[in-house]
Amino acid sequence: MPRSRDMQMDEDDDENAFTDTRKVTQEKEDVDAKFPNRPRNDKSSPPFSILYRELFNPLMQNLKNPAKARGKRSTQKAPQEKRREIITRFIARWRRDVGNDIWPAFRLIMPDKDRERSVYGLKEKALGTVLIKVLRISRDSDDAYNLLHWKQPRIGGDSKATGAGDFPSRCETAISKRALRTDPGDLTIENVNELLDQLAEDSKNHTPVIQEFYNRMNAEELTWLIKIILKQMKVGATEKTFLDCWHQDADELYNVSSSLKLVCWDLWDPEFRLDSTDKGVKLGQTFQPQLAQFQLRSFEDVVKRMQPTEDDKVFWIEEKLDGERMQLHLDDDGTFKFWSRKAKEYTDHYGSSVDDENGTLTRYLKKAFKPGVRNIILDGEMVTWDPIEDAMVAFGTLKSAVIAQRTDDPSAHRPFFRVFDILYLNDTSLIKYTLRDRRNALISAVEPVHRRLEIHTYTEGTTVEDIKVKLREVVAEASEGLVIKNPRSMYCLGDRNDDWLKVKPDYVKDLGENFDLLVIGGYYGQGSRGGRLSSFMCGLRAPNGKYYSFTKVGGGFSAQDYNWIRHQTEGKWNTWNTRKPPTEYIELAAGQAERPDEWIKPEESIVISVKGAAVTPSDQFKTGLTLRFPRFTKLREDRSWESALSLNEFFRRKRELDEQQQKENEMHIEQRRATKRVRKQFKIAGADQIVEPVEVSNDHLFEGMNFWIMTESSKPRKSKAEIEGMVKACGGKIFQSDGGAPNVKCIADKSVVKVLTLKKKNVEVIRPQWVFDCQELGCILPLEADRHMLFIPPDSKDKFEETIDPYGDSYYRDTTAEDLSRLLRDCVKLEDDEIITEEAMSELKDELSQVDPPIGWMFQHVVAYLDTPRNAQKNHISATAEDILNANSQSRSQLDSIGLNLMMCQNLLEFGNGKIVDDFENEDITHIIIDYQDLTRVKAIRNLLSARDTIPRVTLTDWIEESWRDETLLGVENFPIEV
Incomplete structure (x- = not known):
């Protein structure tokens, strides 16, 4: 008689059950062979609910309501004493009511230390998706949105309890409305471990196991279970405290074994002590390294x-x-x-x-x-x-x-x-x-x-x-x-x-590099930063007008910084939609590998200064590069969104940094010693008189002066204590208010509450930079408005006009490279007759929109003269490239490098339909391409060009290379010759 389909299925189920039983039996035999002396519990496993009723909740209550300071007669226990008492009491009850094998409980109490169970493959968003399915929540409901967007402020319900950044609390809210039971369920600790093993084994289908938990647990139990699955058990006690309460050698054994199971099974007897050989490393057993x-x-x-x-x-x-x-x-x-x-x-x-x-x-x-x-x-x-x-x-x-x-x-x-x-x-x-x-x-x-x-x-x-x-x-x-x-x-x-x-x-001081970047996205934080944007994506402006993602920064912000950013950008943020990204404004890496939670239009955004230890390759950002160890340094309130760092400017600065790294860098630790300086004279530009600074040594630089240091400094990064130490070392006195002594100089770099109070009183607030500049030059400098002042009272603004010229250049202080860059940038303005009207710009855009030449026609209007050593010699131009290299004691390999770069540019120009001439006197030349920057050489070329009616543009080979890379003809003005 043929077998029916049902009979065949029953036989398959029996075979599978037999296989599973045999597998479990084999695993048990292996464990018994490896741990022959492991403890066995005398009684059945207790309910899962005892973990949170007798351990988790009391520990959390102790954390929220710590004992107040104890007087001489107070009998109230300190929080740490009470914490150990709660854990010790739980362990004692376990030994008494269950047995000496605490491993089943410890792997739930410290799930991140359990190396025996494989990963679940569940993070917050995946777990939220499963819960929506199990709880039968509508995808369009507020609860579904809150579970999937758990980092963002909660929508609907009580606005005060947002739970932003706290995924378990979001789950508890959704579950409590739909809980199948109010009393604790019937699952034991052993049952929970078995179900978690199933959850880890079947990483593709988590729904059946989560459904089983939901059917047999109340809302509070499920909330703690979610914390266990996510391995986020913050219960007010560390694993070291638990191990010390279990056995006095437990923490030591865990350091040399990294095995929580071994600790539970080898040290079940409190009277047993490890000898020296058990406390050392063992072959085939992992350990915690130094x-x-x-x-x-x-x-x-x-x-x-x-x-x-x-x-x-x-x-x-x-x-x-x-x-x-x-x-x-x-x-x-x-x-x-x-x-x-x-x-x-x-x-x-x-x-x-x-x-x-x-x-x-x-x-x-x-x-x-x-x-x-x-x-x-x-x-x-x-x-x-x-x-x-x-x-x-x-x-x-x-x-x-x-x-x-x-x-x-x-x-x-x-x-x-x-x-x-x-x-x-x-x-x-x-x-x-x-x-x-x-x-x-x-x-x-x-x-x-x-x-x-x-x-x-x-x-x-x-x-x-x-x-x-x-x-x-x-x-x-x-x-x-x-x-x-x-x-x-x-x-x-x-x-x-x-x-x-x-x-x-x-x-180490000044080994990183500061970049003024535009914020283009934001990320919601977790925990104490939940419900608000705590880190930001920054971008670089590309030649096409879009912003390319460049780095993500979240460190270095103070509460005042967050408040200022929130005030400036409130109401301007938009939720990032992966299906409809804002590509007209922002471009991310392929596949949106690193994408923000929110985005903001560039013209509505802010500029911040970010410092990184180095620039490294990355496929997570559109630029292909990012900052290593980025951190926020300061807000750039003085810069508009259009003045933020562009892609071309970044690559130029990167080249400069690469060249700078080849030279020897002098290392400076942040704390400097006060040293005696040589007296200097300052000549005011455009004036005949000599301004004599105060002649003092650094040891007595601030003698007779009173200071109130309120905040740390952003650049250079120095703590409040370090600045106070510098002032004291130079003879100044420190006070903690402006009323402790006459003529107190109030020093701050951030608008904290104390500073805001002083502003209301119209009191000057000086930046720490003034202290650093005075110590650097060994004299008391006059205050400069932009560099030295955080707040200037309205009636004191006139006095600062005597310290700088109309362009912002200091009369009393040597101009730094950063100052010079700022001055040149601010001075580049159109004359009245050069203003481009909006109508003209619109017409130009309409014309350009009709033109889309292929890359092979990119340089069709370029007639280039390449300044190779051979061309220079042929045209009798003095100060050839070889002369310059010899004058600077450079190597022949560098001369060869110049030739190779120009040869590559020649190939690119020819391929892009550009014309190349070797006669310097040719009047059709539009561009002269060089591959180095030298004052003597550039002067020689420009002197020969000065007699012409139409003067060609002198630029670097970088203009050719980067235009080819970006597949568009970039502006020559972005590649100036800096000499």
């Missing part, structure tokens, strides 16, 4: 910390690598294991053995270890290497490098392991040995494999100058920074101390 401390002091302090004795003053200087911290374990049987700093295993990426064909690294390590090495643990950095350029690639490309290396393309990017420490060798832990001894062991055990696995080099130093020299090198190479190490130190697992100090260019 980290470098931030260097926030002077180089002198660094050197002093690294030289505890007179006998041995040497410290080590290593380049800080731009990759991912990685540890390599090699077992006796040739098995490799790789773990990241956060205990994520990467063995499947890099390989499990030298015979692993899918491994992108281990198959090249057959000869990486010297004879006699049985097992080893190495600590280092996994970086991406470009074999064509023979250089490291920027951070964030490791994943693509792993994929590319599996293609066996010798030119593809590859993973490259740079080893800087060894912690285990031939069954022996080395963490109690000094760094110097460990380095000797590393050299004796590892045989470097070129550009696959190498030992990271270091430089020995004894002085401040040694650090500065090395920092100059890494800055010139756009590297991450330095790590200064004490060779006499031992390895401290999971610790960050002064034995390793990192020095980045960001910590």
Whole structure:
């Protein structure tokens, strides 16, 4: 008799059930074999609700209502004491009512430390989409909008409780209206763990499991469950507190194992204590590595910390690598294991053995270890290497490098392991040995494999100058920074101390670069910044009039800065629509890789000054470049949206920065010492008299003067305490109000509440820049309105006209490059008879809109003379390129470079239908193209041109190259000859 379809399905279900049972049984046997002495609970798992009723809610209440300051007779406990009491009481009840295995509870209490369960593949937006489906919420409802736009202010309901940036609170609001039960559900802690395992296993269909939770939990339980899924358990206590309450050795064991399960199962007995061997690193078991401390002091302090004795003053200087911290374990049987700093295993990426064909690294390590090495643990950095350029690639490309290396393309990017420490060798832990001894062991055990696995080099130093020299090198190479190490130190697992100090260019004065950028987008914040735009996308103006996304900045803003931005842009923001982006104003990278939550029209926006440590390539922004470590420095209230940095200006400045990096940079720590200055004389432009400044040494510069420092400074970035220290070092007195002494100078760089009060009183407020300028020049300078004054009373404006000329140039202070750039920019104005009417502009636009020449006709109206050494010699023009190079002691390779650049421009001009002539006397010449900037050379050319009726434009090769790249003929005025 043939079997029916239902019979076949029943047999399949039975087979699947048998397979699942066999799998569970095998997993249980494996766990029993690995942890033979693990504890077993005597009683069944308690309800999930006890976690929030007896632990989470009491801890949150303690966090919200901390005990007030205790008097001598007060019996009220301090918050930290009460916190430990709540956790200890919960653990005691668990031991009494359940048993000694607290692992099921701890993996829910500290879900971010649970390495056993795989990821869910659920973030806020995906989880919100699933909840909308499970709760059967209309997509057009306020609750659906609030779940999907959880960073933005809530719409509908109580406007006071926005919950912006707090996704769980949004979920609680939506669930509480549709909860199937009001009392706690029947799910136990064990049931919740089983369902979460199912949620992690089926990453493509989360709905059935979330539906099961919804059917069996109330709103409060579901809210806590969502926090567990998102691993955002902020309950008012750290994991260290939980571990310390569980066992006095728990935190120490977690640092060397990174395994919460091991801590729960090995340390279930409070009377048991770990011995020294259990507290060290173990083969095949990940650990928390030692980290470098931030260097926030002077180089002198660094050197002093690294030289505890007179006998041995040497410290080590290593380049800080731009990759991912990685540890390599090699077992006796040739098995490799790789773990990241956060205990994520990467063995499947890099390989499990030298015979692993899918491994992108281990198959090249057959000869990486010297004879006699049985097992080893190495600590280092996994970086991406470009074999064509023979250089490291920027951070964030490791994943693509792993994929590319599996293609066996010798030119593809590859993973490259740079080893800087060894912690285990031939069954022996080395963490109690000094760094110097460990380095000797590393050299004796590892045989470097070129550009696959190498030992990271270091430089020995004894002085401040040694650090500065090395920092100059890494800055010139756009590297991450330095790590200064004490060779006499031992390895401290999971610790960050002064034995390793990192020095980045960001910590050193003036190594970053300020850019005045236009805000084109905004991002809503989370937590305390929820409900408002907390970070901003900035753009650069392209030749087509649109703004290209360039960087995202969120650090450095004060409350006053946010208030000013909100006041200036209120009502002007628009929600970003991915289907209908505002391409007439803004262009993002392909696929809208980095897109804002809100956008703003350029003409309605503001300009802010942003500083970055370096300019790096990025496919997240339309410009193809972005700032590394961007941070806000100040608001540019003085600049209009049209005066913000353009794309052409940015590339010009980038070229200047690249050239500047090739020169030696002098390093300055932010805190300067007061030194005696040489007396200077100032001659006022257009006047005969000499103005004699006050003759004082820096030690007595501000003697007899009173100061009230109210805020830090934005540029240069100095704290309030640092400015006060500078004033004191120069003999000035510090007060904390303007009424503490006569003639107090009020110093501030931001409009805080104190400053606003002074403005109402019509009191002058001086910027800290005046203090810096006085100290720099060693004299008391007259105040300048734009540079030195934050607020000028209405009746005091006339006195500042005596300090600067009509163009804003100071009479008393040397003009800086920044001042000169501003002066030249502000002076470029049309004369009355050169005003272009709107009617003329409209006609011009109509004519241009009809013309769309192909790129092959781009230079059809250009007749160019290329200033090559051969043409200069042929036309008998003095000061040839070779003469200039010889005068400046340059190399022949630079002369060849000039020739190559001009040759490339010649090719581009010819391809773009341009005409090239080699006769300098030709009257048809429209452009003279040079590839360098030199006063002597340019004067020689311009002297020859002065007699002509029509003078050609003299410009750089950059004009040709960038016009070709942008596929449009750019204005020559954007490529001036700066001499």
